[in-house]
Amino acid sequence: MSDTxxxxxxxxxxxxxxxxxxxxxxxxxxHGSVILMGSVACDGQRRAAENQVRQIKGVSWVDNRITLFxxxxxxxxxxxxxxxxx
Numbered sequence: 818m819s820d821t822x823x824x825x826x827x828x829x830x831x832x833x834x835x836x837x838x839x840x841x842x843x844x845x846x847x848h849g850s851v852i853l854m855g856s857v858a859c860d861g862q863r864r865a866a867e868n869q870v871r872q873i874k875g876v877s878w879v880d881n882r883i884t885l886f887x888x889x890x891x892x893x894x895x896x897x898x899x900x901x902x903x
Contacts, residue, residue, distance in 0.1 A: 818875030820846040826873045827851065842866055842883060849877035856884050 824846045842855035851870050857863050867881045 818849075820848065823849065823851070823873060823875040826875070827870055830869055830873065844870060846876075849875055850880070851876055851878070852880045852882060854882045856886050858886050860885065 824844070827844045827846070841857060842853055844851050844853050853866055853870065857866070863881065863883045863885065866883060867879055870876055870879050
């Protein structure tokens with residue numbers, strides 16, 4: 818199976834998890850090796866993406882470089898002090 822065939826199979830595989838949107842993860846292929854790059858919301862999505870790609874015929878190795886989105890805290894607005902004594 819060629820790298821192009823593997824890349825096409827990755828693109829046409831069912832989305833790895835319900836929360837993984839198109840364009841969130843890129844997966845370039847070279848000599849059967851796949852590098853997963855991008856960001857997802859949770860580690861479960863990260864692992865699911867890797868597991869799905871490993872199942873594709875022609876994939877010999879997967880380097881999972883997917884990172885997790887940084888969640889922004891909504892605790893205190895910028896410039897405020899704890900306890901609301903602004």
